[in-house]
Amino acid sequence: MTNIAIMGHGTIGSGVAEVLLKNGKHIALKIKDEINIKYILDLRDFPDSPYPEKFIKDFNIILSDPEIKVVAEVMGGLNPAYEFTKSLLLAGKSVVTSNKELVAQKGAELLEIAEKNNVNYLFEASVGGGIPVLRPIAQCLAANELYEVQGILNGTTNFIMTKMVNDGISFDEALSLAQQNGYAEKDPTADIEGHDACRKICILAALAFGKHIYPNSVYTEGITKITSADIAYANFANCQVKLIGRARLTDEGKCIATVYPAFVNNDNQLAHVNGVYNAINVFGDAIGNVMFYGPGAGKLPTASAVVADIIDCVKHLHARKYLSWDDADSSYIADYKDDTVRLYVRLTAKNDRLSVKAKAEQLFGEIKVLGRNGEQDNELAFITPFACEKELDKLLEKLNDCDIISTMRLI
Amino acid sequence: MTNIAIMGHGTIGSGVAEVLLKNGKHIALKIKDEINIKYILDLRDFPDSPYPEKFIKDFNIILSDPEIKVVAEVMGGLNPAYEFTKSLLLAGKSVVTSNKELVAQKGAELLEIAEKNNVNYLFEASVGGGIPVLRPIAQCLAANELYEVQGILNGTTNFIMTKMVNDGISFDEALSLAQQNGYAEKDPTADIEGHDACRKICILAALAFGKHIYPNSVYTEGITKITSADIAYANFANCQVKLIGRARLTDEGKCIATVYPAFVNNDNQLAHVNGVYNAINVFGDAIGNVMFYGPGAGKLPTASAVVADIIDCVKHLHARKYLSWDDADSSYIADYKDDTVRLYVRLTAKNDRLSVKAKAEQLFGEIKVLGRNGEQDNELAFITPFACEKELDKLLEKLNDCDIISTMRLI
Numbered sequence: 001m002t003n004i005a006i007m008g009h010g011t012i013g014s015g016v017a018e019v020l021l022k023n024g025k026h027i028a029l030k031i032k033d034e035i036n037i038k039y040i041l042d043l044r045d046f047p048d049s050p051y052p053e054k055f056i057k058d059f060n061i062i063l064s065d066p067e068i069k070v071v072a073e074v075m076g077g078l079n080p081a082y083e084f085t086k087s088l089l090l091a092g093k094s095v096v097t098s099n100k101e102l103v104a105q106k107g108a109e110l111l112e113i114a115e116k117n118n119v120n121y122l123f124e125a126s127v128g129g130g131i132p133v134l135r136p137i138a139q140c141l142a143a144n145e146l147y148e149v150q151g152i153l154n155g156t157t158n159f160i161m162t163k164m165v166n167d168g169i170s171f172d173e174a175l176s177l178a179q180q181n182g183y184a185e186k187d188p189t190a191d192i193e194g195h196d197a198c199r200k201i202c203i204l205a206a207l208a209f210g211k212h213i214y215p216n217s218v219y220t221e222g223i224t225k226i227t228s229a230d231i232a233y234a235n236f237a238n239c240q241v242k243l244i245g246r247a248r249l250t251d252e253g254k255c256i257a258t259v260y261p262a263f264v265n266n267d268n269q270l271a272h273v274n275g276v277y278n279a280i281n282v283f284g285d286a287i288g289n290v291m292f293y294g295p296g297a298g299k300l301p302t303a304s305a306v307v308a309d310i311i312d313c314v315k316h317l318h319a320r321k322y323l324s325w326d327d328a329d330s331s332y333i334a335d336y337k338d339d340t341v342r343l344y345v346r347l348t349a350k351n352d353r354l355s356v357k358a359k360a361e362q363l364f365g366e367i368k369v370l371g372r373n374g375e376q377d378n379e380l381a382f383i384t385p386f387a388c389e390k391e392l393d394k395l396l397e398k399l400n401d402c403d404i405i406s407t408m409r410l411i
Numbered sequence: 412m413t414n415i416a417i418m419g420h421g422t423i424g425s426g427v428a429e430v431l432l433k434n435g436k437h438i439a440l441k442i443k444d445e446i447n448i449k450y451i452l453d454l455r456d457f458p459d460s461p462y463p464e465k466f467i468k469d470f471n472i473i474l475s476d477p478e479i480k481v482v483a484e485v486m487g488g489l490n491p492a493y494e495f496t497k498s499l500l501l502a503g504k505s506v507v508t509s510n511k512e513l514v515a516q517k518g519a520e521l522l523e524i525a526e527k528n529n530v531n532y533l534f535e536a537s538v539g540g541g542i543p544v545l546r547p548i549a550q551c552l553a554a555n556e557l558y559e560v561q562g563i564l565n566g567t568t569n570f571i572m573t574k575m576v577n578d579g580i581s582f583d584e585a586l587s588l589a590q591q592n593g594y595a596e597k598d599p600t601a602d603i604e605g606h607d608a609c610r611k612i613c614i615l616a617a618l619a620f621g622k623h624i625y626p627n628s629v630y631t632e633g634i635t636k637i638t639s640a641d642i643a644y645a646n647f648a649n650c651q652v653k654l655i656g657r658a659r660l661t662d663e664g665k666c667i668a669t670v671y672p673a674f675v676n677n678d679n680q681l682a683h684v685n686g687v688y689n690a691i692n693v694f695g696d697a698i699g700n701v702m703f704y705g706p707g708a709g710k711l712p713t714a715s716a717v718v719a720d721i722i723d724c725v726k727h728l729h730a731r732k733y734l735s736w737d738d739a740d741s742s743y744i745a746d747y748k749d750d751t752v753r754l755y756v757r758l759t760a761k762n763d764r765l766s767v768k769a770k771a772e773q774l775f776g777e778i779k780v781l782g783r784n785g786e787q788d789n790e791l792a793f794i795t796p797f798a799c800e801k802e803l804d805k806l807l808e809k810l811n812d813c814d815i816i817s818t819m820r821l822i
Contacts, residue, residue, distance in 0.1 A: 019554050019697050026556055124551060130698045132543075132551030140535060140543030143430050143718030145437055269704055272683040286430050286715035287541045290705030293680055294698065304697035307554035 001034045002314045005062045007084060008075035009042040009055075012098050012125070015303030016072055017051070020310075027307075031315055038068060063087055070313040072306055073097040082106055089113045089121060094317065096309035098125035098302055104199035108212040108327045118318050122309040127153065127200045128278045130301030131294035132308075137207055137282060138323055144284030146208040148248040150411065153200040153259075155276035155296040156184045156191040157223050157243045161261075162274040165231055165240070171224060183276055183297075193222035194243065194259040201245030204280065205257055209249055211328035213257055219336045221260040230406055232372035233346065233381045237410075239263040240271040244411055254334035263344050263383075263410040269293075337389045342410040344370075346381040347402040353378050356402045363395045383410065412445045413725045416473045418495060419486035420453040420466075423509050423536070426714030427483055428462070431721075438718075442726055449479060474498055481724040483717055484508040493517055500524045500532060505728065507720035509536035509713055515610035519623040519738045529729050533720035538564065538611045539689045541712030542705035543719075548618055548693060549734055555695030557619040559659040561822065564611040564670075566687035566707040567595045567602040568634050568654045572672075573685040576642055576651070582635060594687055594708075604633035605654065605670040612656030615691065616668055620660060622739035624668050630747045632671040641817055643783035644757065644792045648821075650674040651682040655822055665745035674755050674794075674821040680704075748800045753821040755781075757792040758813040764789050767813045774806045794821065 006013050020027070020035060028034045039062055040054045049055065059080075062068055071088050073095055075081050081102050085095050090113060097103065103110075103123045114121035124134050128151070137146070152158050156178055163174040175192065178184035190196045198220045202213045223243050234241045242264045247257040264271045269291045273279040278296025283289050295301035349356040357380055360367055367382040380402070384392055389409075396404060417424050431438070431446060439445045450473055451465045460466065470491075473479055482499050484506055486492050492513050496506050501524060508514065514521075514534045525532035535545050539562070548557070563569050567589055574585040586603065589595035601607045609631045613624045634654050645652045653675045658668040675682045680702045684690040689707025694700050706712035760767040768791055771778055781792040791813070795803055800820075807815060 015697075023554060023556055023696070027554065030553060131701055132547035135551055136543035136547050139723065140546055140719045141715065142441060142722045143434060143438065143715045145434055269680075269683060272680060284715070285434070286426075286711040286718075288706050288709075288712055290542055290703070292701070292703060294701030298699075300697040301699055304552065304554045304695070307697075308551045311553045312550065 001036050002069060003036050003038040003067045004070045004072065004310060005039040005041065005068050006037060006072045006074065007041040007062070008073070009040050009044070009046060010074070010076070011299045012302045012306065013040070013042070013074040015299035016074060016306045019300065019303045019307045027311060031311055033314060035310065035314055038065070059084055063091055068093060069317055070094045070096070070310055072310060073099060074306060075099070076101065078102055078105060085110055086113060089117055089119055092117050092119055094120040094313040096122045096306055096313060098123070098306055100126040100196070100199040100203060104202040104215050107203065107206060108325055111324050115324060120313050120316070122312060122323065123203070124309050125302050125305035127203050128280055128292065128294065129155070129296040129298060130304045131278060131280070131292050131296065133280050133292045134203070134207055134323065136292065141282065141284055141287060144286045146282060146284045148246070148283040149201070149204045149208050149280060150244055150246040150270070151204070151280035152242055152270055152273050152278050153197040153245040153280070153296070154191055154243060155278055156188065158273065158278070159183050159276045160192070161223060161226065161241060161243070164226070164228060168228060170228065171226060192224055194220040197243060197245040197259045201247050201257055201259060205247035205255060206325045207323065208247070208282065209255060210325045211255070211332055212325055213247070213255060213328065213333065217333045218257040218259060223261050225406060226261055229372060230346065230408065233344065233370040234263050236370045236372055237263060237344070237368070237383060238266050239410065240266065241408070242270055242273070244270070246411065250334050255332055256334045256336050256339050258336045261408055263408055265410070268411070337393070339389055340386055341389050341392070342386050343384045343389070343392050344381070344408045344410060345384065345396065345404060346379070346406045347399070347404045348376070349378040349380060350401045350403070353380050356380055356399065359399060363398055412447050413480060414447050414449040414478045415481045415483065415721060416450040416452065416479050417448060417483045417485060418452040418473070419484070420451050420455070420457060421485070422710045423713050423717065424451070424453070424485040426710035427485060427717050430711065430714045430718045438722060442722055444725060446721065446725055449476070470495055474502055479504060480728055481505045481507070481721055483721060484510060485717060486510070487512065489513055489516060496521055497524060500528055500530055503528050503530055505531040505724040507533045507717055507724060509534070509717055511537040511607070511610040511614060515613040515626050518614065518617060519736055522735050526735065531724050531727070533723060533734065534614070535720050536713045536716035538614050539691055539703065539705065540566070540707040540709060541715045542689060542691070542703050542707065544691050544703045545614070545618055545734065547703065552693065552695055552698060555697045557693060557695045559657070559694040560612070560615045560619050560691060561655055561657040561681070562615070562691035563653055563681055563684050563689050564608040564656040564691070564707070565602055565654060566689055567599065569684065569689070570594050570687045571603070572634060572637065572652060572654070575637070575639060579639060581639065582637060603635055605631040608654060608656040608670045612658050612668055612670060615656070616658035616666060617736045618734065619658070619693065620666060621736045622666070622743055623736055624658070624666060624739065624744065628744045629668040629670060634672050636817060637672055640783060641757065641819065644755065644781040645674050647781045647783055648674060648755070648779070648794060649677050650821065651677065652819070653681055653684070655681070657822065661745050666743055667745045667747050667750050669747045672819055674819055676821070679822070748804070750800055751797055752800050752803070753797050754795045754800070754803050755792070755819045755821060756795065756807065756815060757790070757817045758810070758815045759787070760789040760791060761812045761814070763812070764791050767791055767810065770810060774809055
């Protein structure tokens, strides 16, 4: 029997307990060992819980109990999760977590401490909820030089955009609906402004390319400005609008990491990922392209990933070492504006649409003009050829007699 | 340094050598060990190879060399791969393979021998080519009770059907095209009759549910009878025609395993998997649905999976034990005709289409009548309600005055 502790009894924490209790026998048969939840740490009271004897409020009980070898940190937030995790690893206990904020900020440091103390720090649930993605990248694609990861990393925003497309409603209406369904928080900033997706692309990039990327070095743009007009133009172009977290290595080995809404071509599997689902595309030199798809959040799916990490720790009490990356200096990050892209541009001509179109053709060369139902007379939407984004920006500045309403990149 | 041997220098075998040589430094950095190809076993001569000194023709050199701890069996076929693998495992050497035929026939036995000898028998490349799917199922979804796996498991047939849809060509034309592109063998039987997909669903079901299923207990139907009319009706029904390998547990814990072309609803991610790509949907009680997508065949993608298994073996010379299943008796397999399904039915009325339609409505209750461009006057296509397939068959027998041209199940 292996004793474990769970820190946090919110949505994910209670899901972890539920999965361990429900599928405990089945898991014990598989791993020939029984996993016993000895403590659940939470400052709140849970008088109606079926296992009231497990609840404690003092972290030091877990830290000082030599019987506890594995701890699930499902509290979320930077503090005190960071201090707790550090203390546990230093005390020779393995920690598994769903805490993307902590891993994105402190992953390199905590992994190093874990390795030095010959224990594990695992965080499969921190990206893509229940989707197996970090372990498959680290283990199953180990033969590859990986050069790009891109994904739909936030279920809330994908739900909002799917609703905008399918039901023809506005961003604000779709956000309300997401809040009513429990998919969005009262304060939805972290989701709709892309911060949550940003943390996840940091973790994916670190694992895929071996160097830590900090959230503040990722260009991050949310979905609040997307309108039904943009979505209609995307459909005209055989694309879907999706919030995409993306990291890729340049030929010089630098990393460009971004989070922004993009036109995703229907040939890309990500275009067909709808509702609260997530999906991650990974590209490597031998494998080409693989994609991992599934529920990106939710109590039981996320618990599924946390419990898989617990099982891995129980089976291998000493460090597995397959997850690791180094810290990186600022020269590792390349300016995303140096990337080569195609831009979708939507504008309103101040006077004459045709003369703006002629000017755009003169500036960009061949442009692909888009259409939509209900298009205004002075409205023009088009897609530029591939070019360095800085160059495209300069050309756009030269496009006079119009107001540029929105631009988006194609991936 | 760890010495390995590769048995077979065909497409996959040469790919394994290529990946190990190309990415060798990178891999060595990751695993802090160097992998050295000491022998390549092949009866043919490769005078132009850049590493002629590695080639041998005598299997016993590998078997008797105590330096060889890990062997990649990429010869294919049942014999002598079976005898070689057994001897190697008994001699305490780990074996990794892409040989789906061998794993589907002898997996339970070889896994047992491996476990008894404290070595590994790994076969990630045997299903889905390069797609990480077996290890993620076994490790990342270990917290779940899995109850269904379904997938597009054969790239050749998916290429053929994609071409039929996109280019409006016939099965025979699409098959020729696949042969010209090197996606189909001269004798394409194993692919187009579903035998290849059958082996893969056996392996997936064994891993997901813990009991071996033999290919001859899987109902298997190929794609040779599919016509453009079926494809057009599928589109009308918001579906795509795909060759689907599927295994699910009944409420009584029995297994229904099948390979057949099916109508796949566009809401199912499998509907959007085109060309030579494969994808596997997995369903579990905590996770819900996850999907793994990628190249289902090809030299380097398959080599990517084989080399990942080699790396795993080198890092863990003793048995990992995460892959294992028991043998099962015949009572484990349930009759697929007892499954509850909806059927697509296409028929030609001998006299009057409307009277056949009226009779079908009388027999089945509500039916969904389909349409297509170029429909003949006496042609009728419809989808039945959900019912036990045996019952649906009985009702179809009662449908007089018509010839039933084709039926397909919906998934």
